[in-house]
Amino acid sequence: MSIILQYLYNGHLEEDVMEDIVLHSDAEHAILRKKERRIIMLIFKDNRPDTVTSTFGNGYCAQALVQGSWGFASTTQKEHMKETLERAEFLAAHSRRYKLRKIELYPVTSCTGTWESPGITEVNEATITELCELIRSCQEEVMGLPGIISSTININIITDVSHLWTSQGSSIAQRIQRIVGTMSMVAREGGDMASYYTEFGGQYVSELMSTDLLREKSMHCGKICQNLLHRSLPPSKSTEVVLDPTLVGFLVHEAVGHAAEADIALSGSCLLGKSGHRIAPESVSITDNPQYPSGPGSYGYDEEGVPTQPTMLIDEGMVSGFLHNRETAHIMDAVPHGHARAWNFSCEPVIRMSNTYLNSGDYTFSELVEQVQDGYLIAAGHMGGESDYNGEFTIGTGYCEKIDGGSLTGEIFKGPVVTGNAFQVLNTIEGIGNQDLFEMRAATCGKTQPAFVGVGGPPIKTCVTVRGGG
Amino acid sequence: MNERVAEKALKAAEQAGADEVEVVMESSHDMEIVLKRGEIHSEKDCRTAALGIRTVVSNKHSFTSCNLPYPSIDSLAKHGVFLAKKNVQDPYWHHLPMKNTPVEVKDIYDPSLAHLTPDQLFAYAHILLSTVQSVEYVEVKEGHIHIADETFFLINNHAVSGQFKTTTCEVDLLCTANRSGHAECMAYDYFCSKTADFNLEPFAHAVAQSARNGLDAKKLPHGLRDSLLLMPDPVSQVLFTPLAWAVNAESFLWKTSPFSESMGDQVMSSLVSVVDDGTLPGGYGSRPMDGEGNNTACTPLIQEGVCTGLLHSEYTSNIAGCVSTGNAIRTATSDVTVGPTNFMVQPGDASLEELLAELGTGIMVERFSGSVDVTTGLFSGVCRQAHYIKNGEICYPVKEPTLSGNAFHGVRSIQLLGDSAVPEYQGIVTPACLVDGITLSP
Numbered sequence: 001m002s003i004i005l006q007y008l009y010n011g012h013l014e015e016d017v018m019e020d021i022v023l024h025s026d027a028e029h030a031i032l033r034k035k036e037r038r039i040i041m042l043i044f045k046d047n048r049p050d051t052v053t054s055t056f057g058n059g060y061c062a063q064a065l066v067q068g069s070w071g072f073a074s075t076t077q078k079e080h081m082k083e084t085l086e087r088a089e090f091l092a093a094h095s096r097r098y099k100l101r102k103i104e105l106y107p108v109t110s111c112t113g114t115w116e117s118p119g120i121t122e123v124n125e126a127t128i129t130e131l132c133e134l135i136r137s138c139q140e141e142v143m144g145l146p147g148i149i150s151s152t153i154n155i156n157i158i159t160d161v162s163h164l165w166t167s168q169g170s171s172i173a174q175r176i177q178r179i180v181g182t183m184s185m186v187a188r189e190g191g192d193m194a195s196y197y198t199e200f201g202g203q204y205v206s207e208l209m210s211t212d213l214l215r216e217k218s219m220h221c222g223k224i225c226q227n228l229l230h231r232s233l234p235p236s237k238s239t240e241v242v243l244d245p246t247l248v249g250f251l252v253h254e255a256v257g258h259a260a261e262a263d264i265a266l267s268g269s270c271l272l273g274k275s276g277h278r279i280a281p282e283s284v285s286i287t288d289n290p291q292y293p294s295g296p297g298s299y300g301y302d303e304e305g306v307p308t309q310p311t312m313l314i315d316e317g318m319v320s321g322f323l324h325n326r327e328t329a330h331i332m333d334a335v336p337h338g339h340a341r342a343w344n345f346s347c348e349p350v351i352r353m354s355n356t357y358l359n360s361g362d363y364t365f366s367e368l369v370e371q372v373q374d375g376y377l378i379a380a381g382h383m384g385g386e387s388d389y390n391g392e393f394t395i396g397t398g399y400c401e402k403i404d405g406g407s408l409t410g411e412i413f414k415g416p417v418v419t420g421n422a423f424q425v426l427n428t429i430e431g432i433g434n435q436d437l438f439e440m441r442a443a444t445c446g447k448t449q450p451a452f453v454g455v456g457g458p459p460i461k462t463c464v465t466v467r468g469g470g
Numbered sequence: 471m472n473e474r475v476a477e478k479a480l481k482a483a484e485q486a487g488a489d490e491v492e493v494v495m496e497s498s499h500d501m502e503i504v505l506k507r508g509e510i511h512s513e514k515d516c517r518t519a520a521l522g523i524r525t526v527v528s529n530k531h532s533f534t535s536c537n538l539p540y541p542s543i544d545s546l547a548k549h550g551v552f553l554a555k556k557n558v559q560d561p562y563w564h565h566l567p568m569k570n571t572p573v574e575v576k577d578i579y580d581p582s583l584a585h586l587t588p589d590q591l592f593a594y595a596h597i598l599l600s601t602v603q604s605v606e607y608v609e610v611k612e613g614h615i616h617i618a619d620e621t622f623f624l625i626n627n628h629a630v631s632g633q634f635k636t637t638t639c640e641v642d643l644l645c646t647a648n649r650s651g652h653a654e655c656m657a658y659d660y661f662c663s664k665t666a667d668f669n670l671e672p673f674a675h676a677v678a679q680s681a682r683n684g685l686d687a688k689k690l691p692h693g694l695r696d697s698l699l700l701m702p703d704p705v706s707q708v709l710f711t712p713l714a715w716a717v718n719a720e721s722f723l724w725k726t727s728p729f730s731e732s733m734g735d736q737v738m739s740s741l742v743s744v745v746d747d748g749t750l751p752g753g754y755g756s757r758p759m760d761g762e763g764n765n766t767a768c769t770p771l772i773q774e775g776v777c778t779g780l781l782h783s784e785y786t787s788n789i790a791g792c793v794s795t796g797n798a799i800r801t802a803t804s805d806v807t808v809g810p811t812n813f814m815v816q817p818g819d820a821s822l823e824e825l826l827a828e829l830g831t832g833i834m835v836e837r838f839s840g841s842v843d844v845t846t847g848l849f850s851g852v853c854r855q856a857h858y859i860k861n862g863e864i865c866y867p868v869k870e871p872t873l874s875g876n877a878f879h880g881v882r883s884i885q886l887l888g889d890s891a892v893p894e895y896q897g898i899v900t901p902a903c904l905v906d907g908i909t910l911s912p
């Protein structure tokens with residue numbers, strides 16, 4: 001039995017064992033990670049419990065850089081940690097001849113640190129019971145709305161405890177607790193059906209438990225769904241619009257944020273080579289901020305052990321920064337701000353956004369609407385849109401309302417898909433809402449693996465193509 | 471896989487007061503290569519084991535799970551019982567499956583795929599890269615080759631038990647055609663096999679050629695009638711994903727399906743027949759038993775346009791007073807839900823040439839990107855890889871027109887079905903079809 005395994009079996013501190021394994025790696029650089037993911041998932045459908053789930057997902061992974069080539073391996077058995085690092089080293093060495101480029105990493109100093117979400121709530125069996133009651137009472141209320149025939153409320157409390165050790169001597173511990181929820185409602189009346197779906201979340205479990213937040217959200221969702229009965233899609237056309245904060249958030253995330261992820265930029269996104277170039281009016285600034293207070297995508301260190309910092313992607317209309325891991329930071333000679341993220345222990349870190357948002361302007365909501373002569377207020381963007389990294393985007397929406405002569409008309413339509421080029425949309429911005437109108441929403445981004453992100457901004461007045469009916 | 475751990479969990483839950491217990495174990499070995507920008511980007515080797523316990527106490531249920539090894543299976547089982555006791559009663563709960571006779575399903579496990587070496591995986595990657603590179607102007611933007619070797623074991627306290635192994639190879643490829651320094655058009659496709667008996671070269675060549683064919687796209691011509699040739703990807707997305715939801719017993723029983731009052735009625739074109747077949751040899755969703763131990767089956771859902779069947783789990787079948795169709799979907803770390811296995815739209819007899827000839831002049835759509843509301847059937851989005859057809863001939867690519875309509879109206883207007891069905895996402899296997907009544911606009 002190796003010395004390492006003897007350590008484990010003799011009950012030495014896991015931290016010491018991991019540190020010992022990674023420091024003795026033959027790789028140019030090695031990272032070991034441990035992640036414990038505790039999930040409480042409560043789903044209630046139409047006042048009946050669909051699932052009350054409690055999961056404990058623990059696992060370990062190793063990444064090794066050998067002759068400029070990365071290898072990755074994972075396991076659920078801590079006794080196999082050394083073997084797992086050896087598998088990662090084997091894959092890295094073995095794949096070297098198939099790779100065209102030799103990877104070099106941006107130098108960072110080793111660090112020791114901890115980070116924790118604000119106000120972490122101990123989720124015990126009593127908390128689960130309390131939450132079940134809360135969901136049921138919200139559901140009873142919303143099912144009482146005329147026309148609503150079905151309601152599903154899904155709440156997940158996800159607590160991640162992670163540790164990371166590098167061969168450089170870094171040692172990072174983090175505890176992040178998020179609430180991620182969805183609500184979907186279905187209304188039916190006289191042969192017509194309507195549905196409405198919304199996501200919510202952030203690092204505010206205690207707030208959800210202690211306020212009427214859930215009740216307000218479920219009633220809001222139910223009332224919108226009711227109102228979508230007997231509505232059609234709007235006609236397809238390019239038009240003036242006010243986009244609500246969710247759509248602005250998704251637009252910024254899908255079309256600008258992804259294009260600013262350095263791995264995508266290097267494969268030819270529209271932002272490559274544009275640093276310092278003006279691509280939007282001076283009023284437009286876009287930030288990615290892993291330190292956004294209680295943000296759905298907030299964290300202190302990334303999966304390479306790099307401490308996080310905010311990054312201005314667009315600063316007063318000029319391309320300003322990209323999101324990096326250490327590999328792309330070396331290629332583009334930029335300082336990494338901690339954007340190498342991994343969904344769980346069996347996923348390699350990839351460059352991801354955190355909380356990405358359009359910075360606020362100074363317009364009130366009525367001032368934005370007043371600028372639209374013939375168009376729509378479009379609301380409730382859906383995640384799962386896409387962009388081709390040249391800024392062309394496609395985003396689903398929840399509903400829209402006709403604006404005529406600068407006033408909302410009350411004429412509601414089912415949600416169309418909106419498309420356009422993000423940079424044309426940014427260039428045609430004629431108003432950005434003020435800080436009071438700013439919202440940050442939770443979403444799950446799906447770039448090769450899921451990631452909890454925040455998407456946000458204030459409403460804006462601009463032009464898009466509405467893809468609705470004929 | 472150590473099945474004694476499952477037996478231990480089952481006994482611990484019973485001793486803690488559970489009326490019914492079901493324990494599921496899964497182990498998997500996954501290898502993956504990621505392709506980016508015309509080369510191998512990274513590769514990984516992951517080994518995972520997990521256990522899940524479904525517990526029922528007085529018609530109150532809970533689900534707990536952990537990755538293995540876990541320090542105390544006993545405490546996990548007791549935790550499950552406690553959660554069930556604290557839950558509210560489910561008035562519709564009857565019981566877990568009481569007996570099972572897993573069926574034999576062929577070609578879902580291939581030892582040569584399970585024991586694939588890293589070198590063989592790298593060779594697959596090389597085939598994809600070199601094949602795409604051989605097509606002028608085209609390169610691999612991103613791609614994945616994923617091999618999974620999985621074992622599933624289940625036991626419940628009604629003496630239901632079973633075990634099976636599956637292997638899967640999934641490949642996806644996104645190619646760009648680049649003639650002027652930037653990506654002018656893209657093409658994407660997906661491929662899946664349960665055995666190692668496949669050839670990636672024609673797949674890669676087809677994706678690359680599709681990207682190449684997208685160059686020089688023109689605007690949608692005016693004055694086209696609303697008749698379209700939809701290839702299997704958009705057919706599965708816009709027409710049959712909502713249909714799979716509509717014949718799911720969960721939505722049917724809770725009246726969120728548009729077919730809730732239409733069992734036995736004509737709900738779509740009489741050309742359309744659909745079965746869900748969990749026993750299909752080599753099928754993506756094929757397995758001898760479902761996620762709670764019931765044997766899988768071939769279930770008729772739509773026969774010549776008439777709604778004749780539903781997808782059931784044990785839970786929904788007990789409510790409806792019928793037998794489960796073996797459509798309980800789950801992993802060891804997730805509770806049971808109802809879903810399709812291989813949702814198969816029966817092909818017609820028209821070749822692609824005949825479909826094009828029947829279309830005459832119009833648009834053929836290969837990909838769709840947009841929003842589909844599975845409850846209402848409403849969809850709208852952008853056609854990717856669309857082509858203008860004149861007199862039955864493919865003339866030129868069309869710049870991303872809008873496609874919108876309602877799936878439940880669309881399936882009533884299917885005019886002709888292609889003669890070969892292709893597996894698409896979420897287990898939907900469908901042919902191309904000629905359809906009226908879907909709106910296309912520039």
